Amino acid sequence: MGREADPTTELSVVIPMYNEVEALPVLVSRLRPVLDGLGVPYELVAVDDGSTDGTAELLGAFRLGWPELRVIGLRRNSGHQAALTAGLDRAVGAYVVSLDADLQDPPEKIPEMLTLARGEELDIVYGVRADRASDSGFKRWTAGLYYRLVRRLAGPSVPAQAGDFRLLSRAAVDALKALPDQQRVYRLLVPWLGFPSGQVTYERAPRAAGRSKYPLGRMIRLAVDSVTGFSAAPLRLATWLGGFAFLVCLGLMVYTLGAHVLGHTVAGWTSLFAGVLFIGAVQLICVGLLGEYVARIYTALQNRPTYFVGHDTAEQTQEAARRS
Numbered sequence: 675m676g677r678e679a680d681p682t683t684e685l686s687v688v689i690p691m692y693n694e695v696e697a698l699p700v701l702v703s704r705l706r707p708v709l710d711g712l713g714v715p716y717e718l719v720a721v722d723d724g725s726t727d728g729t730a731e732l733l734g735a736f737r738l739g740w741p742e743l744r745v746i747g748l749r750r751n752s753g754h755q756a757a758l759t760a761g762l763d764r765a766v767g768a769y770v771v772s773l774d775a776d777l778q779d780p781p782e783k784i785p786e787m788l789t790l791a792r793g794e795e796l797d798i799v800y801g802v803r804a805d806r807a808s809d810s811g812f813k814r815w816t817a818g819l820y821y822r823l824v825r826r827l828a829g830p831s832v833p834a835q836a837g838d839f840r841l842l843s844r845a846a847v848d849a850l851k852a853l854p855d856q857q858r859v860y861r862l863l864v865p866w867l868g869f870p871s872g873q874v875t876y877e878r879a880p881r882a883a884g885r886s887k888y889p890l891g892r893m894i895r896l897a898v899d900s901v902t903g904f905s906a907a908p909l910r911l912a913t914w915l916g917g918f919a920f921l922v923c924l925g926l927m928v929y930t931l932g933a934h935v936l937g938h939t940v941a942g943w944t945s946l947f948a949g950v951l952f953i954g955a956v957q958l959i960c961v962g963l964l965g966e967y968v969a970r971i972y973t974a975l976q977n978r979p980t981y982f983v984g985h986d987t988a989e990q991t992q993e994a995a996r997r998s
Contacts, residue, residue: 679766679844684714685788686767687781690757691733692723694775696883698732705773705781706740712785717988718743721761724751737987749984755858756980758838762847764986771841772860776881779803779839786874787841797846797869801839804875832865833873840864856980919956922949 687709691698709716722730722745730747737743746760758772769791771784779801787799838860842850846869855863865871 679768681768682715683717683767684769685709685712685716685784686719686765686770687716687784688719688721688758688761688765688770688772689775690721690723690754690761691725691729691775692751692754692757693725693727693729695725695727695729695732697775697777697881698729698736700883701775701777701781702736702740704777708781708784709742712788716742717765717767719761719765720745721757722747723754723757724748745985745987747984747986749982752981754838755860758860759858760981760983762842763851764983764988765847768844769841770844770847772838774838776883778879778881779837780876780879783839783874783876784841790872790874791841791843794872795870796872797843798864798867798871799841800833800836800871800873802833802873802875803835803837803878832862836873837861843869845869856977858980919953922952 687705689701694701705718709718718740720733720743722733730745733743733745737745746764748757748760752760761772762770769788771787773779773781773784783801787801790796791799840860842864846864846867849867849869850860850863853863
């Protein structure tokens with residue numbers, strides 16, 4: 675459940691966190707001076723995505739001396755996009771910035787984002803990675819492949835090299851909250867809205883501490899969700915593969931009949947075997963693609979929440995104030 679916007683809060687900064695106890699002190703030391711220096715009322719919404727390493731306890735300690743820090747604890751690990759959804763649903767600011775806790779995206783760019791949004795009346799400001807030299811060659815290659823793929827399928831409105839570091843206006847946040855999507859990929863959903871947008875560029879830094887929470891398996895899952903959630907192209911690919919397989923089978927049939935007439939039936943065994951393997955492979959690919967879409971339909975029909983909030987310090991503070 676979301677909360678009503680607070681007209682007295684100018685900015686909300688949403689940060690999903692999962693086992694970030696090592697990076698958290700560095701994050702606080704860099705982020706708090708930036709937010710305090712803005713000179714506007716703000717809240718920092720830290721979404722603890724079921725951490726098991728003491729992140730929740732450390733957030734509680736920082737909150738004692740930082741009243742603007744608000745901690746939302748999820749009951750279980752729900753994933754980065756679900757944790758981001760929880761933060762966006764409950765943020766109350768007129769503008770909302772989403773940021774990762776690893777400091778690869780610099781919080782020092784937040785004032786520039788806010789100034790650009792106000793000055794040009796923009797609803798979205800993307801943080802675009804102009805330099806990814808800190809990433810491994812494999813990470814840069816897979817990221818480039820991912821963005822080329824999604825831009826081909828979802829359209830050129832998807833900014834190249836833009837992750838989840840962005841600023842959204844209250845209108846954009848409310849539009850996102852109204853969407854029925856459950857398996858959300860915000861780097862595609864946000865451009866799809868079509869709101870006026872701008873960009874700020876930066877150099878991607880190395881991770882401040884700890885290990886990446888996006889290993890290869892999660893990257894592949896993100897790519898699959900991106901493709902199946904925003905395009906029917908894989909289904910059309912299955913159709914084209916089926917048509918191509920039909921032509922191959924037609925050619926093999928002609929070849930088989932010719933071999934039979936010439937008395938070379940044994941010689942055609944290799945081509946027949948290759949044809950059976952090819953058809954089997956195409957069928958498995960098509961069934962797999964259909965399975966991905968059926969799985970999304972099944973998930974939508976279940977209509978289960980993508981996250982459960984265990985506690986929200988803002989609600990606890992309000993409850994304590996009412997009791998007193």
